[in-house]
Amino acid sequence: MNDHDLELQELLHYFKTAKFPETPFKLNRYITIVSDPDKFINSKVAEIRRYKGSVVVLDSLFKHLRELKILTLNLT
Numbered sequence: 001m002n003d004h005d006l007e008l009q010e011l012l013h014y015f016k017t018a019k020f021p022e023t024p025f026k027l028n029r030y031i032t033i034v035s036d037p038d039k040f041i042n043s044k045v046a047e048i049r050r051y052k053g054s055v056v057v058l059d060s061l062f063k064h065l066r067e068l069k070i071l072t073l074n075l076t
């Protein structure tokens with residue numbers, strides 16, 4: 001298992017019990033709006049699992065999941 005696989009497992013485990021803001025909510029200061037956290041997470045996970053290229057690009061695919069985790073940590 002590589003670092004990205006491990007991080008993905010840790011994020012999925014965290015999101016199982018995470019409390020999310022009332023939807024829809026803005027994830028970042030750009031235009032990422034989340035109206036269904038489960039659907040959002042599942043689509044990002046599917047994108048990460050499908051990707052088979054550069055580690056740099058793969059790392060960037062984790063960006064929104066990392067942002068979501070930080071946002072939910074700040075709610076507590």
